[in-house]
Amino acid sequence: MSDNARNGIDDKLIGERRHLLALAFRMLGTISEAEDAVQETYTRWYRMPQPDRDAVVVVAAWLTRTTGRICLDMLGSARARRERYIGPWLPEPLPLATFDARADDPLDRVALDDSVSTALLVVLELMTPAERVAFVLHDVFAVPFPEVAEIVGRSPASCRQLATSARARVHQHASRIVPRREHDQVVRAFAQASRSGDLDALIRALDPNVVLRSDGGGIVTAARNPVYGAERVGRFLLGSLRKREGVEVIEQETNDGLGFALWDEGRIVGVVTLEVASGLITNVRMVLNPEKLSLWN
Structure with a gap:
């Protein structure tokens, strides 16, 4: 050559x-x-x-x-x-359009954004390694099953089964996704209740079975265990805001819809993404581990 x-x-x-x-x-x-x-x-x-x-x-x-x-x-x-x-491990949140340099069509950008949402990555974490690799290669990147089989070390038929199993998990997740406009309206109501310091108003914005996970990786202060239930999550959030008086909470577009960036002295020290269902916040995910925020700064 x-x-x-x-x-x-x-x-x-x-x-x-x-x-x-x-x-x-x-x-x-x-x-x-x-x-x-x-x-x-x-x-x-x-x-x-x-x-x-x-x-x-x-x-x-x-x-x-x-x-x-x-x-x-x-x-x-x-x-x-x-x-x-x-503490809880969460996938790394990404700024919008991190990987969309080749996506000229806005619809392609949406597909790319959704495939790196924190909510979907959490679902992928529940899969076996083989399921995850088969799903990502075939369903996200359109790699044919015979080639997937070479990578995974199984037959093409087995890889189809892996992808089908993974797809069922993803579709179950997708069925719970609300339209972006509804998501953002609920998040803004939640933000207003948080800023007001009104615990009752905040509880009303939260699903009774809401779960909050806070990923500090042992590097920064964060809840070591998930927080369950509207009242406990509401008290935790208001208490966190009081303890972080110097931190500014700003609305931030994320691949999960509207979320929040936590700013302190000109740097983002946290990214919060949320899930919504039936007009209420069902999941709060706070990534505070600085090793997972490098792209934001």
């Missing part, structure tokens, strides 16, 4: 980085883990003898397969790490 051809392949490798990060993030749930997976993919490519690299017909397909296999391996160890994690 000529030097010009090899330079073209190197350009292709660089051009695939965003795609591979988007793929790995949906499988792993954090940018740092996704970057590790992509870095390992490139390392394996350059470690291959030159004749083996020259023999690769479709470089993008090779990169996707390799990243998929690496993520599958990482998911097993990630589960063990998350069992040792201090």
Whole structure:
């Protein structure tokens, strides 16, 4: 292969980085883990003898397969790490349009945004590693099942079953999603009740079975266990606001709809995403771990 051809392949490798990060993030749930997976993919490519690299017909397909296999391996160890994690573990929230550089059509952007919502990533965390990889590869990135089978190490038929099982979980989640306008109206009512300091008004904005999870990763102060029930969640939120007098709570568009950014001395120190059902807040997710906020700052 000529030097010009090899330079073209190197350009292709660089051009695939965003795609591979988007793929790995949906499988792993954090940018740092996704970057590790992509870095390992490139390392394996350059470690291959030159004749083996020259023999690769479709470089993008090779990169996707390799990243998929690496993520599958990482998911097993990630589960063990998350069992040792201090407090609730939440997926990393992303600023809007983190991965949509190739999406010129607004409808494509919506699809990309929804596939990295915190709510959906929480559902993906409930899947087995094989289910998650099969679903992300096939349903999100349209990788054919025979290629998914090579990555997962199972038959195409088995991969179809994995994707079907994963899809059922996702559809169950999707059936609970309310229109964005309704979501944002409920969130604004919740915000007004929080700012007023009126506990009764705040409780009325919360579902009786609401759950609050706060991810500080043991690095910053956060609730070590989930908080359950409208009154307990309401008291926790009002108490947190009183303790953080210097922190400004600002409405923030997120991939889950309207949420909040917590600002302190010019930096975002927390991102809050919320789920809504039947006109009430059902889930409050607060990511305070600074390692999961790098893209926001």
